[in-house]
Amino acid sequence: MEMRTVFVVLWTTIVLLKLAIAARLPLFVDEAFYWLEGQHPAFAYSDLPGLTAWLIRIGTEVFGDGLLAVRLPFIAISALVPWLVVRLTAREFDPQSAWLSGCAALLLPLLGSLGVMALPDAMLALATVLCLDAGVRLLRGVTHGGALLLALGLSLGALSHYRFIAVIGVGIVALLTIAKGREALRDPRVWIAIATGAAAWIPLLVWNVDNAEAGLRFQMVDRHPWALHADGWQFIVIQAVMVTPLLFAALLIAAWRLRRAPDDAARFLAMSGGLMVLGFFALGFVADTERASFHWPLPGYLALLPLVGFVLMTWPRWLRIATWVTLALGFIGVVGYYAAVSAPEVRERSAGLKWYPSNFAGWDTLADAVREELAAMPADTVLVADNFKIGAELGFALGDPRIRVLDHPLNRHHGRAPQLQLWHLQLDDRAELAGRPVLLVTGANDVKFSALLQRYQTICARMGALPVSRVVNADRGAQRFILSRFDADAKAGAGDCVTPALAYVDTPLAGARVDAPFEVRGWAVKDGSGVASVAITLDGVPVVQAQYGAPNPWIVERFLAGDSRDPAGVNIGFSATIDPATLTPGRHWLGLEITGHDGSVERWAEQPIQVAPAR
Structure with a gap:
């Protein structure tokens, strides 16, 4: 079977698999918040530029409310990326190598699972490939088409994520190391494209100017310790696992061997990919290690995928087979995880284990309990969530983008507090509700266990006694929520604080x-x-x-x-x-x-x- 047929069969199978998983996988908490952002249209938000929220809003407007509707635009974008890798490789190098690079792109766990969740990485990957394609075109000579492609890629990247700044910086450095690249940078059409891409950052910059640089401070300062720590060495192990060891080695070898290749396209891609991966490796010694960052180097691997054939063709047959086998197993492992997490019985059996998927779990159970409680309360009852996770997930489940949210360390830790304040959704005191009855949903797993009593006492200071009207134990209590009813005449601070x-x-x-x-x-x-x-x-x-x-x-x-x-x-x-x-x-x-x-x-x-x- 020729590689083109293998690619088409793989692509079709993987897209169908993504659709099946996306239709069942519970909404991840970040997806829920992006959905919430989409219900409050704006050019930019506290955590991201606007494009991710806009795509989710488009998906739900066109296909209706539901998990698959939220994710369909991202599945479509992720399905396009391997074809663009094939086209770039075929045009610049060899058609047979192109299908090989395309298959690697489909099975690369970081890329192959893209789109299953409605996250900015799908558009970030598309923007990266468009910019890489434009870069190699410009090395052959500046054309209106190449400049337009560069402008499109730069604009989509700017509207996707702050991390796209790394793609821009590395791309400019790679062009400056090549004579034809320096020549291209002297062409006015290239600078018009760069100016167009720069203009796409204006909404995000305006948001930050209007909000005391809250987004920039969170992304660039608050979330990072900016102090040396030893955790950076784990980057190599984590990336070897996420990319699969043999393909990871092949990509790094391609970057090293071709960094001085006589072919400008190969050199540009090798420099772009190598510098990107090396830069994130160095960043790992001073940057945030608490939140997921294993996907950050994906733009670097996208640059190196068109070159992987140069390395694999030199390896013995047994090693090539081992590379494809481990790559397929890695893909099955990542996609299999999402498939397993989408099954309620698997989530329940994993309760108590370290890998329990708490950010995917318990939301349907909680939403059902909240509906039942609200049905038994007055019509003017105000639903209040303990933190942004609960507020966004309940907002999606109940179709209510105006759920009030208490101030919580999680809101600040994830950069969502400024946005909640801008939407006037943060509730600081019971008095703000003008005496209306309240149903408060408190997350018992959203602070450290040692800090849970203090959290309850903080809520008491704002809401009054914290009555336990109902306990929701999802998955044997691995996700635990306290539902508290407050009558219309309840007053904060009245009497002793009775906590759960x-x-x-x-x-x-x-x-x-x-x-x-x-x-x-x-x-x-x-x-x-x-x-x-x-x-x-x-x-x-x-x-x-x-x-x-x-x-x-x-x-x-x-x-x-x-x-x-x-x-x-x-x-x-x-x-x-x-x-x-x-x-x-x-x-x-x-x-x-x-x-x-x-x-x-x-x-x-x-x-x-x-x-x-x-x-």
Whole structure:
């Protein structure tokens, strides 16, 4: 089978696979916020230029509300990129190598999964390929078509993401290292194209000027430590995994070998790709390591893909086969992850594991619970979310882009606080709602566990007592939300702050294997009212009442930093004994049912245990 046929079959299969996954994969929290931005049309936003939000709005206006409608424009864009890689490679080098580069583009995990989520990287990839194509055209001589292509690529990139600045900088450096490139940069048509691309940054610059450079400060200053740290070395390992080791090596070898190639096109692509990957590697020693950054070097790989054939053709057959096998396995791994995450049963089984996909999980369950609560409340009830994640996800699920959101560390940490303030969606005080009833949705997993009590107390200061009207435990409590009803006459600061309970099971540990009567020990606190009782549950059913009231001063004084206002003081420990002989062998879910002196009953998150077969 010739490579062209292989490419077409692969492309068709992958596009259909993306469509199937995109129709089922729950909305990622960033996608939800971009949807929210699309419901508030503007030229730029606090976290991004406007194009991503505009595309989502177009998708929903044309195809209706739904997961696939949000993502269709991005799937279409990502489907175009491999064809552009093929066209560039065929024109500049060799038609047979072009289909090989196209297949690599389809299977490259970072690129092959593009479009499954409505993220700016799809348009960023398209803009990068257009600029690379324009660059190699200009090296053969400046034409109106080449300049127009450059203007289009620069404009789309400027409207996509701040990171496109790296593509511009590297591209100029690569052109300056080549005599024909320096000659092209002296042509007025090229500068008109550059000016057109620069003009596309104006909306973002205006937004920053009007908002005290909040977006620039977040992207360039606030989110980065700008201090040396050792985590940068992980870049090589992470990129080798995400690109697959053998293809990663082939791309780097291509960049090194062809950096001084006599062919200007090959040299330009090698310099562009090599400098891009090297630049992000160096940046990794001083930049943000908390949020996902493994996809940042993708523009560099796009520049190197047309050159990969020069390396693979020199490798022995067994090594080429190994490259394609590992590449296919890498693609299957990434796409398989999205497919698995889209299945509710997989998300539930992964509860308690490190790779639990919290940003994809629990939103449908939460939305159903919120609908039920709102249906039982007055028509003028105001829905309030604890943070931007909950507000955006509920906004999409309920079709409401005006959900009020409390000030939260997450809003600032992700650069969304300024935008919420501009939309007048940030709620700073209960008094702003003019006495209307409220349904507040609080995320119990959105701050560190050690800071959760302080978060509850902060909400109390703004909203009043924090009654537990309903607990939503999605995926056995891996995603946990507290729903609180406030009547129209409730006032902030009135009376003692009664918070949701906090609890922890010290033993057995999650995943522990038990084969003899075992003790369940832990602690539970509830500010304001205190804990009346703790019941141990297995698979959601209470099985034994725990003895509550054992002293645990370390938790109160150190872990809770003395902030606990539970009337029990330090006497917050509980214990109970369970005989596994009464249970069927296999996996069971151990949990707690906490009853407060205020009458509230809260189910705590569950954790798995393994019951060994009877001997």
